[in-house]
Amino acid sequence: MATGRNHRPATSRSRGIPEATVARLPLYLRALTALSERSVPTVSSEELAAAAGVNSAKLRKDFSYLGSYGTRGVGYDVEYLVYQISRELGLTQDWPVVIVGIGNLGAALANYGGFASRGFRVAALIDADPGLAGRPVAGISVQHTDELEKIISDNGVSIGVIATPAGAAQQVCDRLVAAGITSILNFAPTVLTVPDGVDVRKVDLSIELQILAFHEQRKAGEEPHGEHDEDTAPPAAPPAAAVAKRPRSKRPESGPDGDVPAVMPA
Amino acid sequence: MATGRNHRPATSRSRGIPEATVARLPLYLRALTALSERSVPTVSSEELAAAAGVNSAKLRKDFSYLGSYGTRGVGYDVEYLVYQISRELGLTQDWPVVIVGIGNLGAALANYGGFASRGFRVAALIDADPGLAGRPVAGISVQHTDELEKIISDNGVSIGVIATPAGAAQQVCDRLVAAGITSILNFAPTVLTVPDGVDVRKVDLSIELQILAFHEQRKAGEEPHGEHDEDTAPPAAPPAAAVAKRPRSKRPESGPDGDVPAVMPA
DNA sequence: ATGCCTTTGTGAACGCGTGCACAAAGATGC
DNA sequence: GCATCTTTGTGCACGCGTTCACAAAGGCAT
Known part of the structure; x- marks a missing residue:
C-alpha cells in the first residue's frame, strides 16, 4: 500500500507534460474562454500570461509541450488553443x-x-x-x-x-x-x-488558512524592526534531555476537537 | 502592480523556513494533535511521516528548520512539537x-x-x-x-x-x-x-477537477498499449499558416458559461 | 560504566521548475 | 521582392525541493 502520496511521485510521464504545466492549463483555458466569448481572434503570450497571472516565458514553454500552436509575429489563435487545451485536459469527453x-x-x-x-x-x-x-x-x-x-x-x-x-x-x-x-x-x-x-x-x-496565518504573523513581526529571535516564553515542554520520561501532565489548550469535519453529514 | 502572483516569489525569507515546509506544517500539526488526543507521548519521524503521508527524511528536514526539537534514539515529544508548530504558524494568537x-x-x-x-x-x-x-x-x-x-x-x-x-x-x-x-x-x-x-x-x-481529468484520461489512454499519437481528428482550427485571417466562424461548443461563479450570492 | 541499538540531523547529489535572453520564423509595409 | 518589426520557441543557467545515506547523539540494558 502506498502511503497516501498524492499527485504523481515519479511515475511514467506520458508524453512528457510536466505536472506544473498541467496545473496551469486550466488557468490558461479559463482566460482563453473569456477571450473567446469576446470574440478575440488571437492573443500574444504576453497578453495571455497577464490574464492568467503568470510569466509569459513560462506560458510559452507550457504551450511548447503541447506542440507549436502559435504563429510568430502574431500570437496564438484563441479558438484553436481552447480546443487543444481542452483536448489535452480530457475535457472533450464527459x-x-x-x-x-x-x-x-x-x-x-x-x-x-x-x-x-x-x-x-x-x-x-x-x-x-x-x-x-x-x-x-x-x-x-x-x-x-x-x-x-x-x-x-x-x-x-x-x-x-x-x-x-x-x-x-x-x-x-x-x-x-x-x-x-x-x-x-x-x-x-x-x-x-x-x-x-x-x-x-x-x-x-484549514491548511490554507494556517499558511496565510504564518505569513500574516511574519508580516506583523517584521514591521517593528529588522529581525530578532522572539522567544517570547516557551510556556511548557522540555527541550530535549529530560524528555521521554513522559512529561504528560495536561494538554496545553489546543481545541480538543482536532480539526472538525468539513461539514455535517446530516 | 504585481500581476496576481500568489505566494512569495522571491521575497525576503524571514528566518529561512522554505515555503514548501510551511505548507506541510499544518499537516504535521494535524497528525500531532491526533496523537496528542490519544495521549501518545512521543513519535519517531518515521511514524509521524507515515501519519502525515510524507517522506520521513523530508519531515526531519522540515523540523530542522524550526530547530532541534527531537531526541535521538527516541523521537519527538508530541506536546512540545504541537506547541512549537502552533507558535511558528501563528496559531497561538487569535x-x-x-x-x-x-x-x-x-x-x-x-x-x-x-x-x-x-x-x-x-x-x-x-x-x-x-x-x-x-x-x-x-x-x-x-x-x-x-x-x-x-x-x-x-x-x-x-x-x-x-x-x-x-x-x-x-x-x-x-x-x-x-x-x-x-x-x-x-x-x-x-x-x-x-x-x-x-x-x-x-x-x-474547477481547476482541481480538470487536473484529475487529465490524469484520468492519461490512464485510460495508456491501458490499450504503450503509447501513440492519438490525433483523433482535429475537428477545426487552422494549424498555423492560414491563421490570423480571423477564422472566426462559430464557437466550438465549450459551454458559453465560461466558469460559473462558485456560488450564487442570493 | 560501557557498549549496543535506535533515531535524529544534515551533507551532498539530483531533478524539476522558473526565468532570461536570443535566434529563428513569419507577417507586414514599402 | 526585400527589409523591418513583432512574437514565438527554446537553450541555458540558476535556485528550490526532495531524497539518500550516514555520522553523531543519546537512551537503555547489562
Whole structure:
C-alpha cells in the first residue's frame, strides 16, 4: 500500500507534460474562454500570461509541450488553443462525478456551476444519512451510501468527490476505490491512503488558512524592526534531555476537537 | 502592480523556513494533535511521516528548520512539537476572519468547524444582497457590503475569505485590501490582482477537477498499449499558416458559461 | 560504566521548475 | 521582392525541493 502520496511521485510521464504545466492549463483555458466569448481572434503570450497571472516565458514553454500552436509575429489563435487545451485536459469527453457527503459543503459543490460546464456532470449525490435519501439537492435526488458501488458501476464513474466528515473519509475512499474510482478530490481534512494508480487531490480550508496565518504573523513581526529571535516564553515542554520520561501532565489548550469535519453529514 | 502572483516569489525569507515546509506544517500539526488526543507521548519521524503521508527524511528536514526539537534514539515529544508548530504558524494568537459572499459555499464555510479551532474566528459574514442582511448564518448575522470597511477596521481583521461569484471577486478583493486586509483566501474562479505585501491563496474546484481529468484520461489512454499519437481528428482550427485571417466562424461548443461563479450570492 | 541499538540531523547529489535572453520564423509595409 | 518589426520557441543557467545515506547523539540494558 502506498502511503497516501498524492499527485504523481515519479511515475511514467506520458508524453512528457510536466505536472506544473498541467496545473496551469486550466488557468490558461479559463482566460482563453473569456477571450473567446469576446470574440478575440488571437492573443500574444504576453497578453495571455497577464490574464492568467503568470510569466509569459513560462506560458510559452507550457504551450511548447503541447506542440507549436502559435504563429510568430502574431500570437496564438484563441479558438484553436481552447480546443487543444481542452483536448489535452480530457475535457472533450464527459466525466460523470459522484459527490459523497451531502452536508453544507457537499450541497454547495452540487450547486456549483463549474461542474456542468467543462465536461463534468454530477452523476449522483451520496450520503450516509437515510433521512437525506430521496431528498433533491441541486435538482438531483440524494442516494444512500448502500447504493454507492452500484451507482459507480452503472454510470462508469471514475471521479469521486469526498465531502464527508474527516472520520468517514478514509472509509468512503476505500469503498470508492474498490468500486472502481481512480481519481478523488478530497475535501475532508484527512490524509487519504490509496493504492497506486489512484490520484488524490486535496482541498483543505484549514491548511490554507494556517499558511496565510504564518505569513500574516511574519508580516506583523517584521514591521517593528529588522529581525530578532522572539522567544517570547516557551510556556511548557522540555527541550530535549529530560524528555521521554513522559512529561504528560495536561494538554496545553489546543481545541480538543482536532480539526472538525468539513461539514455535517446530516 | 504585481500581476496576481500568489505566494512569495522571491521575497525576503524571514528566518529561512522554505515555503514548501510551511505548507506541510499544518499537516504535521494535524497528525500531532491526533496523537496528542490519544495521549501518545512521543513519535519517531518515521511514524509521524507515515501519519502525515510524507517522506520521513523530508519531515526531519522540515523540523530542522524550526530547530532541534527531537531526541535521538527516541523521537519527538508530541506536546512540545504541537506547541512549537502552533507558535511558528501563528496559531497561538487569535485571527479574526471575514467571509464575503454568503451563498451556498460561503454558508458552508461559515459552518466549517475548522474555523473555530486553531485560532481562527469568524468575525463577520458579508454579502451584497440586502435581503440577506440581518439573517443569521451559522449563528452569525450577515451584514451588508456597505459595512465592509467598518467591520474590518473595527475588528482589526487581516484575513479575508472571498466566496463571491467570479465577477465580483476582484472588486471585493480591492475593497478588502483597501480596508487593510493583507491575506486573502479566494474561492472564486478568477485570478486576483493584488498589490505587493498582500498574500493570496486560491482554492479552485474547477481547476482541481480538470487536473484529475487529465490524469484520468492519461490512464485510460495508456491501458490499450504503450503509447501513440492519438490525433483523433482535429475537428477545426487552422494549424498555423492560414491563421490570423480571423477564422472566426462559430464557437466550438465549450459551454458559453465560461466558469460559473462558485456560488450564487442570493 | 560501557557498549549496543535506535533515531535524529544534515551533507551532498539530483531533478524539476522558473526565468532570461536570443535566434529563428513569419507577417507586414514599402 | 526585400527589409523591418513583432512574437514565438527554446537553450541555458540558476535556485528550490526532495531524497539518500550516514555520522553523531543519546537512551537503555547489562
